Amino acid sequence: MCVLQAAEIQQLIPNRFPLCYIDQVDELVPDQRIVATKNVTINEDFLQGYFPGRPEMPGTLIVETLAQAASILILKSTQFAQRTAYIGSIRNAIFHKCVRPGARLRLEVELTKVKANMGIVATKASVDGEVVCTVELHFVVQPTVG
Template sequence: MSESTETTVERTPNTLTAAEIAEILPHRYPFALVDRITDYESGKWAKGIKCVTMNEPFFQGHFPGQPVMPGVLILEALAQTGAVALLSLPEYKGKIALFGGVKNARFKQQVTPGDVLELSCEVVEMKGPVGIGKAKATVNGKLACRAELVFAVAE
């Protein structure tokens, strides 16, 4: 009986630091909502994280004594994650991605200080500069939000 050896080639994740994200996206504090890209494939998809802390400015008013990350900011974090996938393409360097709409958004659990929001967005359709991304955000593997994001790449 002979032994066979399988060689598995593991793909090394493409990661981006906050400083590298800032070279791709125009967003700055307090609206830069992705702390790190944990992996991405230009033009196709991106995964990232947002470390949610009590120091977030939106917690001052949403809600005093019971801080919850606003759903619209979770959607924005997802959009920024998807924008990294698109704007990392050479032909889109220096451009911006604008919201065109949100479809089928669902919020399944609250996001609170101390949570690590895991973000993913896959570009599923492109027609010229307009496209759709399927996005989801999780905390500890549990779904917090999912949505389809409509976007347009602009100058």
Template sequence: MLTIKEIMEIIPHRYPFLLLDKVEELVPGKNVVAFKNVTMNEYFFQGHFPQEPVMPGVLIIEALAQAGAVALLSLDDYKGKIAYFGGINKARFKKKVVPGDVLKLEVEIIKIKGPAGIGKAIASVDGKKAVEAEIMFFVGES
């Protein structure tokens, strides 16, 4: 398991844009299982939507990308570098994510070729799929 401090040693994201709270499982370069505790204190709930707070889908995708970056940047070859979005395919939003939810973020790196690759990503709440997508990335210098 990785704590928030250990996560911040791997990826460059910081408040208010760090969307991971802990990593429960990690196989560098292969897969990761991370969690985000969604609270009413999140900055985005001020405007999305005040009457019915819903976590924006794009931020769930970002949380998945951050989890994938932890798996990728844990590899010796990529330590100290930055993972950038290369694209998003097959994104499907299946369930609202609201305050009080614990978002489980699972990413399997299915392809790496040089500095680029693809991850299969699933976000779920209480065992129910909220988002699934293929996320493409490339690794650059920090």
């Protein structure tokens, strides 16, 4: 079941095409967790130059996609509404498998710690039930400018 679609996602985070990677939010429990989806298609700009003939989603973009899902969770959380979330640090990024065109990337993010305007999320990306990436993201939330 889809909780948020593309237009609603764009109301929350500043990322736009071609850098908005979240297609939909499937589950959302504010202040706790989110499950979102990224459909990786052969038409992605980044696939044109990343391993031609054997395209795969770059690991850095998997982390960025997880960070975008985390931003949605953070900004839907009670104390951070109407703000902007920024990555403070990336910890323990582990890449287990490649993500190829046609994959439906499932993004799971759990809010593990919050203190003032900072926090930590534990994230996991998977395809067909197999984990492809895990990473801990530290974030800072600031008032929205503009």
